[in-house]
Amino acid sequence: MNSKTFFDFSSGKSHKIIDHKDEIRVFAFSSDNKWFASGSWDNNVILWKIHENEGIKIIKKHKILEGHSGSITSLKFCEDNHYLISGSKDGTIKIWDILEEKYIFTLSHNESNESKVFSIDIDPKNDYILSAGEYRKIFIWRIIKDRKKNWIKIEKAKIIKSDKGPKENIHVIKINSHISIFASIGDENIIYLWDFPSGKLNYRLEGHQKIIYTLDFHPNLPYLISGGKEKTIFVWNLDTKKVIKRIQTDSSTSFLKFSDDGRFFLTVSLKNEIKIYDFRDQKILQKHKINEGTMLTAGISKDWSILAISPFKKQPLSIRIIFNRKKNSGKFLDNI
Numbered sequence: 001m002n003s004k005t006f007f008d009f010s011s012g013k014s015h016k017i018i019d020h021k022d023e024i025r026v027f028a029f030s031s032d033n034k035w036f037a038s039g040s041w042d043n044n045v046i047l048w049k050i051h052e053n054e055g056i057k058i059i060k061k062h063k064i065l066e067g068h069s070g071s072i073t074s075l076k077f078c079e080d081n082h083y084l085i086s087g088s089k090d091g092t093i094k095i096w097d098i099l100e101e102k103y104i105f106t107l108s109h110n111e112s113n114e115s116k117v118f119s120i121d122i123d124p125k126n127d128y129i130l131s132a133g134e135y136r137k138i139f140i141w142r143i144i145k146d147r148k149k150n151w152i153k154i155e156k157a158k159i160i161k162s163d164k165g166p167k168e169n170i171h172v173i174k175i176n177s178h179i180s181i182f183a184s185i186g187d188e189n190i191i192y193l194w195d196f197p198s199g200k201l202n203y204r205l206e207g208h209q210k211i212i213y214t215l216d217f218h219p220n221l222p223y224l225i226s227g228g229k230e231k232t233i234f235v236w237n238l239d240t241k242k243v244i245k246r247i248q249t250d251s252s253t254s255f256l257k258f259s260d261d262g263r264f265f266l267t268v269s270l271k272n273e274i275k276i277y278d279f280r281d282q283k284i285l286q287k288h289k290i291n292e293g294t295m296l297t298a299g300i301s302k303d304w305s306i307l308a309i310s311p312f313k314k315q316p317l318s319i320r321i322i323f324n325r326k327k328n329s330g331k332f333l334d335n336i
Contacts (some may be wrong), residue, residue, distance in 0.1 A: 027299025
């Protein structure tokens with residue numbers, strides 16, 4: 001595809017992951033591309049260090065973060081890359097100090113009974129953490145900092161469970177970086193938009209006929225993309241609250257992500273096909289089929305320079321790393 005090629009899959013490097021004992025569920029990259037994290041059904045998070053040697057990036061295992069008693073469902077680096085947040089089916093969120101290489105806080109969804117955490121997010125100013133999961137609840141946590149911006153305390157600011165809100169478990173929660181709203185989706189076909197940080201339900205986006213698995217906000221403009229079990233990707237205008245485009249696909253969509261400038265978006269399907277679209281005209285610029293496993297866990301760095309994938313039900317367990325040609329002048333990662 002020449003100039004339209006983003007990722008060269010033939011050059012992606014795989015590595016046998018001997019420290020994860022079960023399927024890899026989630027990935028996260030720090031915004032400065034110095035750290036990479038993987039979370040698994042084995043209850044552990046592995047922190048990887050991204051080094052650069054003579055223009056070649058190399059990823060090496062740095063530390064296993066142990067402490068959760070349930071599978072890892074969500075990972076998020078804070079914007080200043082000082083802390084990593086992990087959510088788990090054990091009903092807790094753990095905060096890890098990356099610079100000091102230690103665990104510092106545990107937040108809990110568990111009150112009268114265990115409530116699994118399915119999704120977490122943090123606002124760009126590092127003032128609030130959002131978490132959601134079982135029993136339709138959304139938790140808003142306030143971060144208390146000292147004068148040097150170190151986190152000294154995290155307190156529960158609010159628990160949201162609106163009668164007009166989700167009727168099922170919440171699997172994804174996401175903050176808009178330039179509009180004071182956040183979105184939630186779960187085991188239903190409705191997108192809920194909430195005021196941030198008050199947690200007041202603003203409105204609902206309805207149009208999907210089946211369960212929604214994934215969504216992403218445009219980084220600069222009032223648009224949102226969503227996909228799921230239905231073989232259609234929706235493009236929404238948040239000003240008009242209407243669908244402006246329906247993109248037909250040949251499989252359900254499990255992952256969606258805008259590029260940092262909003263010009264492109266990447267999709268992963270349940271048929272293990274990765275596609276990159278031009279957002280302006282929704283044309284496919286690149287596609288690649290992964291002929292391994294039954295489903296893909298995928299993660300991509302904020303600047304779209306590194307893509308990580310891990311197939312389900314494939315032995316040995318592996319993470320495959322692929323470089324973006326436009327970001328790295330054709331130089332790709334060595335084995336991790």
